[in-house]
Amino acid sequence: MSISDLMPPKTDAPNGRVTEPAGAVDLYALTAADLRQIAAAQPCGCGGTGWVGFDVPFDHPCHGRLFRCRCRAGDAERARLAGLFGAGVPPRYRRLTFESFARMPPELLDGKGEALEAAQSFAGVEQYRLDGGLYWRGELRAGLLLFGPVGRGKTGLAAAVCRAWIEAGAAPLWITWGELVETIQREYGRAGDGQYERLDRARGADLLILDEFGDVDGAGAASNDQRRIAYRVLGHRHDHWLPTLITTNLNPMRDDDGSDLCDRFGAPIHDRVAEALCHCVPVEGPNLRCTYLDLGGPK
Numbered sequence: 001m002s003i004s005d006l007m008p009p010k011t012d013a014p015n016g017r018v019t020e021p022a023g024a025v026d027l028y029a030l031t032a033a034d035l036r037q038i039a040a041a042q043p044c045g046c047g048g049t050g051w052v053g054f055d056v057p058f059d060h061p062c063h064g065r066l067f068r069c070r071c072r073a074g075d076a077e078r079a080r081l082a083g084l085f086g087a088g089v090p091p092r093y094r095r096l097t098f099e100s101f102a103r104m105p106p107e108l109l110d111g112k113g114e115a116l117e118a119a120q121s122f123a124g125v126e127q128y129r130l131d132g133g134l135y136w137r138g139e140l141r142a143g144l145l146l147f148g149p150v151g152r153g154k155t156g157l158a159a160a161v162c163r164a165w166i167e168a169g170a171a172p173l174w175i176t177w178g179e180l181v182e183t184i185q186r187e188y189g190r191a192g193d194g195q196y197e198r199l200d201r202a203r204g205a206d207l208l209i210l211d212e213f214g215d216v217d218g219a220g221a222a223s224n225d226q227r228r229i230a231y232r233v234l235g236h237r238h239d240h241w242l243p244t245l246i247t248t249n250l251n252p253m254r255d256d257d258g259s260d261l262c263d264r265f266g267a268p269i270h271d272r273v274a275e276a277l278c279h280c281v282p283v284e285g286p287n288l289r290c291t292y293l294d295l296g297g298p299k
């Protein structure tokens with residue numbers, strides 16, 4: 001009996017409990033190993049506890065037993081990434097979800113509708129996996145680049161996407177561009193493969209969330225070394241079509257005032273990121289910096 005036969009219909013599994021197994025499944029035939037696989041395969045429904053139970057009959061050997069929820073599947077890799085990069089979703093944004101945005105007064109969401117929609121699509125991990133990318137406005141790309149002035153909600157949207165991918169069992173790497181550059185440069189001249197290990201992890205992460213891309217030392221062109229790091233990481237993600245979410249205040253469209261993404265990083269990076277890897281969506285409207293704390297930020 002395959003696991004897909006055993007999977008409960010998605011909508012019938014609130015709180016991770018199997019209320020209505022698909023088809024006529026003999027519950028007594030389910031072993032602990034089967035239930036462990038189902039828990040790891042069905043969408044997260046543990047409510048953050050990391051454990052799910054199943055409504056098997058009282059005399060079933062697994063009655064009352066709890067199994068690891070799918071949202072914890074990426075734990076080991078997430079711990080490894082945290083150890084290597086010391087990064088993660090900033091505490092300020094950790095509790096943000098799309099419901100947090102839905103609760104905002106509509107006038108605060110002015111200029112953010114398109115970005116909210118695109119981010120929500122990116123958070124649909126099952127659909128992403130089915131489509132083999134993020135299908136948006138009739139085009140398939142692997143990633144999303146949110147651009148706009150500071151405080152408009154780019155990082156908050158990225159946090160909500162990150163949370164959805166974690167709940168789907170992925171191990172995203174969340175890192176600011178400045179942290180990525182620093183953690184790699186810190187390894188220069190040290191014995192061992194530190195810089196290459198970090199580069200490889202960033203290149204291959206389940207989902208790379210690169211926050212504040214371009215922000216290290218203000219305006220002007222990025223240094224050759226920064227361009228090298230950007231190219232090694234983002235070029236790889238472009239070539240391998242890997243889920244990537246970038247936030248930046250650099251304009252991905254070329255403009256004339258010398259401060260766009262292309263001016264900062266050069267055409268090879270610009271063309272791969274903005275014209276092939278990512279959908280580029282603006283985040284504008286009111287500044288949200290002071291509102292997050294009321295909308296699911298840390299208490």
Ligand SMILES: [Zn+2]
Nearest residue numbers: 044046069071
């Ligand atoms: Zn869960």
